[in-house]
Amino acid sequence: MLDKFAVYLKKRLALTDEQATEAVSCLKTKTIKKGQILLSAGDLKSEAYFVNSGLLRYFSIDEKGKEHIIQFAPEDWMLSDRDTSVFNEPSVFYIDAIEDTEVVIVKKDFFPAIKNIVPEILELNILMLHNSIRFMQKRLNMLLSSTAEERYLDFIKLYPNLTLRVPQWMIASYLGITPESLSRVRKDLAKKHFR
Secondary structure (H helix, E strand, O other), X not given: OOHHHHHHHHHHOOOOHHHHHHHHOOOEEEEEOXXXXXXXXXXXXXXXXXXXXXXXXXXXXXXXXXXXXXXEEOOOOEEOOHHHHOOOOOOOOEEEEOOOEEEEEEEOOHHHHOOOOOOOHHHHHXXXXXXXXXXXXXXHHHHHHOOHHHHHHXXXXXXXXXXXXXXXXXXXXXXXXXHHHHHHHHHHHXXXXXX
């Protein structure tokens, strides 16, 4: 199912159906079962994942075994680890499937390879990189300076469909708080909005 990635490219670039179909023709899809790991710490993989269906998470595990979720990737999101996919360094992160997921595997050489078909593709790659940097800067600032409630409200805005798809402990990990703190935040928000 490369159709969704072709639509993704067409939304961001002025492509014809033929250009989009030709651009994605070299790509492959992969089905990942819930709980299956796509990337582990120490791996070297020069690929990104476009989520056709399902849900991925990007996380680290500290020396005490605690998981720290950096990002979720629902449908129509791309996810990669820049350490390994761009800099060819072993990853310190993990990517796994929270649900049964189908991804399009986008190899490191995809964007340069199709520039003859779609000259604007390198500009899209740069825009995607800048969006990724912007996302991480905002996320870092939220973790450093926002309250747990503000971070939770931002999570809902960024990922409006995930509160019912993701276990509460994962949302708490993403927010940098305990599951108990998340319960308090949700309870306080319910009191504020349902009086």
